[in-house]
Amino acid sequence: VNISDLGESGLIARLKTILPTASPDLLIGIGDDCAAIKLDDNRLLLATCDIQVEGEHFHRYYFTPYQIGRRALAVNLSDIAAMGGKPTFVFISLGLPPDLPTEDFDDLQRGIADIANEFGVIVAGGNLSRSPAGLIVDIFLLGETTSDRLLTRSGARPGDRVFVTGHLGASIAGLRLLQAIHANPDKSELAPRSSQLVTAHTQPTPRIAAGQAIAASGWATAMIDISDGLAADLGHLCEQSGVGAEIRQTSLPIPPELPEVAAAWGVSPLDLALYGGEDYELLFILKPDTSDAVIAAINESAGVTITEIGRILPKEDGCRLLSDSVARIPLPPRGWDHFSSPPYEVGGGVRGELKEDSRNP
Ligand SMILES: [Mg+2]
Numbered sequence: 001v002n003i004s005d006l007g008e009s010g011l012i013a014r015l016k017t018i019l020p021t022a023s024p025d026l027l028i029g030i031g032d033d034c035a036a037i038k039l040d041d042n043r044l045l046l047a048t049c050d051i052q053v054e055g056e057h058f059h060r061y062y063f064t065p066y067q068i069g070r071r072a073l074a075v076n077l078s079d080i081a082a083m084g085g086k087p088t089f090v091f092i093s094l095g096l097p098p099d100l101p102t103e104d105f106d107d108l109q110r111g112i113a114d115i116a117n118e119f120g121v122i123v124a125g126g127n128l129s130r131s132p133a134g135l136i137v138d139i140f141l142l143g144e145t146t147s148d149r150l151l152t153r154s155g156a157r158p159g160d161r162v163f164v165t166g167h168l169g170a171s172i173a174g175l176r177l178l179q180a181i182h183a184n185p186d187k188s189e190l191a192p193r194s195s196q197l198v199t200a201h202t203q204p205t206p207r208i209a210a211g212q213a214i215a216a217s218g219w220a221t222a223m224i225d226i227s228d229g230l231a232a233d234l235g236h237l238c239e240q241s242g243v244g245a246e247i248r249q250t251s252l253p254i255p256p257e258l259p260e261v262a263a264a265w266g267v268s269p270l271d272l273a274l275y276g277g278e279d280y281e282l283l284f285i286l287k288p289d290t291s292d293a294v295i296a297a298i299n300e301s302a303g304v305t306i307t308e309i310g311r312i313l314p315k316e317d318g319c320r321l322l323s324d325s326v327a328r329i330p331l332p333p334r335g336w337d338h339f340s341s342p343p344y345e346v347g348g349g350v351r352g353e354l355k356e357d358s359r360n361p
Pocket of ligand 1: 032082225
């Protein structure tokens with residue numbers, strides 16, 4: 001047996017049997033978007049880490065060093081957003097290929113600096129190493145919130161309403177465009193028309209303001225950021241809340257550019273929106289009687305459109321999709337898993353490297 005047989009969740013379950021993971025001050029430990037550590041009766045320290053590995057999370061042929069740095073901090077900021085928190089201090093460990101040009105090193109720092117400045121994050125430390133295996137950016141980010149505002153994955157109840165910020169499926173479509181243009185420069189005419197999709201992948205916007213507005217509203221019961229894909233992250237939230245959910249296909253916020261790109265690869269825009277992943281939008285749950293005024297106020301402060309996409313059901317109903325043909329089909333929590341092989345299963349390989357023969361099946 002090796003790690004690929006267990007998958008990411010199997011590995012986490014295994015390490016929890018070996019490591020010390022419990023403390024009265026650790027209010028939220030392994031298994032949510034961030035850890036929450038009690039500082040006093042009200043204040044909580046949030047902490048999250050995320051590693052970006054060349055060849056696994058990105059390739060240098062379609063990401064600039066600037067984008068790699070910026071994105072590495074963005075995905076950590078997204079986890080602070082998912083707790084409704086305010087980001088504060090960051091530690092950055094870098095594994096550097098010995099032949100990395102110094103201009104690329106500087107551009108990587110500029111990418112981190114720009115998004116750190118945007119969100120008021122201060123670099124407090126880090127670590128440098130040579131990395132013969134490729135570029136590695138490992139980020140440890142701290143944030144803060146208060147115990148009355150803490151939102152986790154586990155508070156959703158049947159009857160609650162399901163919302164998302166922004167669009168779904170843009171990031172995976174942008175990734176496939178970048179791969180296609182690399183494989184066949186003739187396709188580069190696609191890029192300008194789809195620049196929003198490419199930007200969604202290369203420079204995702206962490207929804208910090210939205211997360212804080214949702215948590216401060218007092219009407220939210222649970223929240224998670226969409227890193228693995230809507231279906232997978234809804235599955236995580238439902239599992240930890242002990243509930244099911246129904247998502248309405250016709251309500252999903254699919255970007256206007258997505259159908260054309262999806263058609264070019266013979267995949268459905270719906271598959272990209274449900275299973276694509278790396279959108280770094282927020283999936284959040286509001287109480288059934290949340291007023292239109294509260295929702296409008298969240299929308300106003302969020303800086304991004306929010307969309308109601310479904311409702312929470314009892315656990316025994318499972319997670320399902322109400323399709324446009326009014327059929328109810330099960331929504332398996334499939335999505336990105338770095339340790340399963342192949343790491344994608346959907347729509348003939350939504351997440352895989354683009355193959356010449358899969359472009360027009
Ligand atoms: Mg997350």
